[in-house]
Amino acid sequence: MSTQFVQAVWGGILFGSVYGLMALGLTLVWGAVRLLNLAHGAIFVVGSYVAFFVVSKLNLPILVALPIGVLAAAAFAYLMHLIFIRPVIGKPGFDNSTLIATVGISIAVSAAAILIFNPEYKVIPPIISGNFTLSDVQITKQGLLVIGTSLALFALVYLFLTYTRRGMAIRAVSQQQEAASLMAIPVVRTYGMVIAISGALAGLAGVLLSPFFFLNPNSGFNPMIQALIVTIFGGLGSVRGALVAGFVLGIFESFVEVYYGVAWAQPGVFLLIILMLIVRPNGLFGIGEVRRL
């Protein structure tokens, strides 16, 4: 196997798994709450900065910082739900209001990150260091950890949604909100739970991914765009779709990057998604929306 090929596959699997993780959060929120969360990148940043703070200012090991960062991201997402999402649930103009509110939150978070820390690039240490080479390509152990963690989380979320009471409540709410509330499922509380879970996933992605590229107040934007693409590619609201599409797009991007150059990676991905939307408008595993009067 040539070095280039291994390089492309490794990069693709690594980033694909993280895109999948981000996309999982987006797709859960979209499926259940019908909320396009453009603050997902901001939550990613919140998680990473909290972890950075714990590591660099409190001098605690990264293994302590990881759960704190994840919890902070979840708490932030829940707070966002309480203040900005809950008041408009069920009102006309929910789409407009939440879209703009999440854009506003994301800009406020990056401004706050500049104010509290500074615009300089930050480094979060990897959880496990060290690497080995496979046909001249450096494979970091952190990378293996990231891939393992996201696969495990996918399995966990899948089991949670399929077998637990609360998971079934989430699925019920995303299928038929009114019927779910008639079955005495606390719809608004379920919304809050989904948003917090999605925040935790974004925060985890942030802490795990930050050792690979440096952390700055806007570093959540690109992963969020990638996650949006993955979500749409896989089909909005589909967990399986997020997993498959994450790897497909990650590997596709990585191959374009290795064989055609970095500059073509993003245009290539956008071209792919446009083609996808023409061929299968609802994504790989999406179910068409029922149009209502």
Add this chain to the structure above:
Amino acid sequence: MSAQAAGAVGVSRPQLDQAAAPWRRPSIWAIGGGLAAGIVLPLLLVRIDIGTYLITLLILFFVQAVVAQSWNLIMGYGGIYSFAQVALFAVGGWTSGVLVHSLGWNPFLAILISPLVAVVAALGIGLPTLRLRGVYVVLLTLAFHELARVFAVTGPRFISGGGYGLVTVQTFQFGDAIGDQRTIYLYYLAGLIFAIATFVIWRVIHSPLGVAMTALRDSETYAVSRGINQFRVRLVLFAISAFFTGLAGGYSTHYNGGISTTIFDFPRIIDLLAMIVIGGWGTFGGPILGAGIVIGLNQYLVALGDYQTLILGLALAGIAVFAPQGLWPLIRRLYENYLAPEPLAPAVEVSPAAPRDTTEEL
């Protein structure tokens, strides 16, 4: 005989409810007064100390208000969540910048080309995008924004200028006019663009096309089943919106003497979005009012630095959730309650079968 018959036909047409008619005309006096004030204002302002500064603020206001109005046309009225507006502005700016910088055109000629190129770019985005809905439009337009940014930074040298944008583009020259005199001419040019854009957007909103797009936003299925071609309406709107955005972009390039790649920064989108949201989403006067407020506030808050962005972001989120109507409907209500010459005709009866109350939009 035939003339009589024609007259009779004319008379027998059903009377339109003037207050409810979306095509009602504004008062001549209001328009004339506004134009006269706009023409006289800079001549008065140059006589006071900070006058030149105020004129430059007004120029900024005109440019931003044109972009905000165009964006509101598709986002507020059309319900298309397009985030490509800043990119279209940049397309206009770069077109005219390259024509002047690399080919040595006259700036006045070049800014006439930039709206056309912006329209072509808009059709390019619109054709794959506008058949889709909501989320997909957000994603694809953000993607276009990102692609345009990457191209502007890493593209060929006559576009990227080495990564910073075009830095030395020839500015507008009005004969030998310099200093205050030149600023006044620049003001008139910006004011002209603003006036034309505002007039056309007013006409579009208060035309069958405008009614069609409001109908599509409020109840897509109902509108489509009444025979409105959704894709065509959206594409035409997108093109109109891009036209004026591109024009504003071209003006701005020759006003600033260059166009920097920093215009793709996210805060620029936020500023424009804040204008629309604060002023009033989907109202005619909203973005104009919002542009005035945001530009005015920015001057006061500029000392706050990054706190400004923080406050703006939170304000945006707060207004979107707690006062989604914005300020314009409030002002309009006050006007109708206290200052309107005569009480408006009773509201149009909306049949209970209508999917939702549409009296407010009319």
